Structure formats: structure tokens, C-alpha cells
């Protein structure tokens with residue numbers, strides 16, 4: 001009897017050890033402004049479920065699970081932070097309080113939570129494209145996409161290489177370009193996508209708004225518009241400020257987009273000559 005209990009206990013211990021091997025505990029902080037270092041389009045994904053991790057974004061581990069005190073969410077890991085484990089304010093707020101940041105905004109600093117990489121299919125519900133393919137900027141995501149396609153051509157397939165869709169939208173907060181799908185017709189000979197309109201044309205785009213949830217008011221604000229004075233609910237506690245959104249060129253230098261866009265326009269112009 002005792003030995004069978006010991007065997008059972010040891011089996012449980014082994015099981016727990018095996019499961020927790022893939023899970024790590026990280027200090028998680030809230031992130032208010034949507035960004036994506038690889039150019040994932042915020043107008044096609046759930047910007048309230050994003051992970052901003054210190055590691056570079058890779059071609060496979062695009063989806064992570066994060067849990068805290070019995071609550072759990074899946075997050076798209078499509079941006080690199082300056083060192084912190086940031087997540088969308090709404091996800092952070094839900095994990096801590098069980099409520100959306102718009103309903104019950106809470107403020108605070110780093111909270112230790114459990115995370116693990118999971119299969120990309122778990123994040124399908126966070127992506128609003130046909131087949132839940134990863135929506136990338138045709139003008140500004142080619143460095144990342146190219147790296148995944150090159151690995152695939154060398155025999156290392158990846159989720160991104162087989163599950164991407166390009167749009168003629170220039171920036172992650174979807175304020176420039178055309179809401180249209182582009183295709184890579186002749187990769188690798190040609191690593192520029194073909195779009196119905198000129199690739200990278202920086203026309204103003206207003207039909208695909210991206211919203212952020214302002215920290216710590218819980219107010220929904222249009223991304224790219226200047227933050228308005230807070231009139232949202234009063235947060236429960238004020239501890240530390242959330243980390244800023246300026247973690248990469250996509251958030252820090254919007255003008256770069258215009259530069260890239262113009263380059264793409266000029267290149268396609270010369271190619272067509």
C-alpha cells in the first residue's frame with residue numbers, strides 16, 4: 001500500500017516536473033500601445049492579446065500561453081521588448097482581476113506569471129484573416145518574412161513561412177496604404193510583393209482603425225492619435241507606470257514608414273520600366 005502511494009507520488013512528481021519544464025515564470029508588466037517589430041498589422045489581430053518579450057520574434061514560436069491564479073490567455077508574440085515581459089494592458093488586467101481593463105482598470109508593476117510557447121493554432125482566434133494567417137505589411141515586413149522563407153527553402157519549415165498573408169498596408173497601426181492582399185509571385189527571384197495598387201503607396205487609410213486601451217484609465221483610444229486627457233474610470237491602485245510603447249522602429253519612428261513606402265514605390269517604378 002505504502003509503496004503504491006510512493007509510486008503514485010513519484011509519478012505525479014515526474015509528471016509535474018515534465019509539465020513545468022516547458023513553463024517558465026516571468027515578471028509581467030502592462031503595455032498600452034500596440035506595436036509589432038515584424039510589421040504585423042494591428043487592424044487584423046486582437047491587439048488586446050499581444051506579448052512583447054525580450055527575445056527576437058521567430059518564425060515558429062509566435063503564440064504563448066500566460067497564466068496567473070487560475071486564469072489563462074493566449075497571446076501573439078509579435079514584438080520584441082527592450083528587456084521586459086510586457087503584455088497588452090487588457091490581458092494583464094484580465095489575468096490579475098478577471099476583468100477587462102475597460103471594465104475594471106487596475107494599475108501596477110511587474111507580476112510573476114507562468115508562460116510557455118504553444119502551437120500557433122492556439123492563437124488562431126486572435127487573427128482576423130482568411131485561414132487565420134499572420135497579416136504582414138507587404139512593404140515593411142519583408143526582412144522578417146524573407147528570413148522565414150529562406151529557412152523554409154533550406155528545409156526548415158516554420159509556421160510563419162506557411163501561414164502568412166501580405167497586405168498593402170505600411171504600418172502596424174494601419175494608418176497608411178490600401179486594405180488589399182498582395183502576393184509574392186516569384187520569390188526568391190523577386191522579393192517584392194505584387195499588389196492591386198502600387199506597393200507601399202503611403203496614402204491615408206482610415207477604414208482599419210486600431211485601438212489601444214490607455215494605461216491606467218482603461219479608456220479606449222484610437223492608435224496614432226494623441227492621447228487625450230483621461231476621463232476614464234479611476235484605477236484601483238497606482239504603483240508603477242507601464243513601460244512605454246517605444247520599443248522598436250515601428251513605434252518610435254513613424255516617418256520611417258513613409259521612407260520605406262517611398263522606396264518601395266520608387267523600386268516598383270524602376271522595376272516596371
Ligand SMILES: *[C@@H]1O[C@H](CO)[C@@H](O)[C@H](O)[C@H]1NC(C)=O
Pocket residue numbers: 128
Ligand atoms: C474581421 O474582419 C472583417 C472584414 O474582413 C470585419 O468585417 C470584421 O468586423 C472583423 N472582425 C473583428 C472581430 O474584428
Ligand SMILES: *[C@@H]1O[C@H](CO)[C@@H](O)[C@H](O)[C@H]1NC(C)=O
Pocket residue numbers: 151154155156
Ligand atoms: C534547421 O534548424 C536547426 C535549428 O534551428 C538548425 O540547427 C539547422 O542547421 C537548420 N537546418 C537547415 C538545413 O537550415
